[in-house]
Amino acid sequence: GQNIDQPTEMTATEGAIVQINCTYQTSGFNGLFWYQQHAGEAPTFLSYNVLDGLEEKGRFSSFLSRSKGYSYLLLKELQMKDSASYLCAVTNAGKSTFGDGTTLTVKP
Amino acid sequence: DARVTQTPRDKVTEMGQEVTMRCQPILGHNTVFWYRQTMMQGLELLAYFRNRAPLDDSGMPKDRFSAEMPDATLATLKIQPSEPRDSAVYFCASGLVLGGGYTFGSGTRLTVV
Numbered sequence: 001g002q003n004i005d006q007p008t009e010m011t012a013t014e015g016a017i018v019q020i021n022c023t024y025q026t027s028g029f030n031g032l033f034w035y036q037q038h039a040g041e042a043p044t045f046l047s048y049n050v051l052d053g054l055e056e057k058g059r060f061s062s063f064l065s066r067s068k069g070y071s072y073l074l075l076k077e078l079q080m081k082d083s084a085s086y087l088c089a090v091t092n093a094g095k096s097t098f099g100d101g102t103t104l105t106v107k108p
Numbered sequence: 109d110a111r112v113t114q115t116p117r118d119k120v121t122e123m124g125q126e127v128t129m130r131c132q133p134i135l136g137h138n139t140v141f142w143y144r145q146t147m148m149q150g151l152e153l154l155a156y157f158r159n160r161a162p163l164d165d166s167g168m169p170k171d172r173f174s175a176e177m178p179d180a181t182l183a184t185l186k187i188q189p190s191e192p193r194d195s196a197v198y199f200c201a202s203g204l205v206l207g208g209g210y211t212f213g214s215g216t217r218l219t220v221v
Contacts, residue, residue, distance in 0.1 A: 042213060043199075043212050
């Protein structure tokens, strides 16, 4: 089976850095996705990690450790528009299972 | 930008009625997913197709839900009969098997009264 854990909520200040963690225990693993979802909208793709290490894409970075079943999403220079839910998803044989998401609130 | 198109955007129906949701995946994408999202359960995978063939529909209540992909440009999710507990946002997503992420449609917000 699949078990994916993320914190339910986080709060951070505009301009700061925040790290959203995701731990997983799955029967198979091909890769890990991070998605962003604003309230009332569809999830949008942020990053995909297959190998261990850090993937950087602008203000967002994602890290993966397969041996530890652990990933994090790092958001730098936070902006108000980054307030959203961040979903971690593990993929196996083309099938993605999502965590419940972390609701991030960015305050001025 | 290429996008996944879902119709209808919103649907309100009475319990017992049939509901059909449609999805047009991005041209060239060979994998199509149906997800359901509620506050209580989060995003749940209902079914997915690769090259139009159903690969996994274990997340779907088989007695009332059915998913098909009659051609490469259309995926459908049908509920018959609908029940109030089916009220949720239903998302379709498409992508390629290897690499990249999946693109989600805007969703169909279903309310069964």
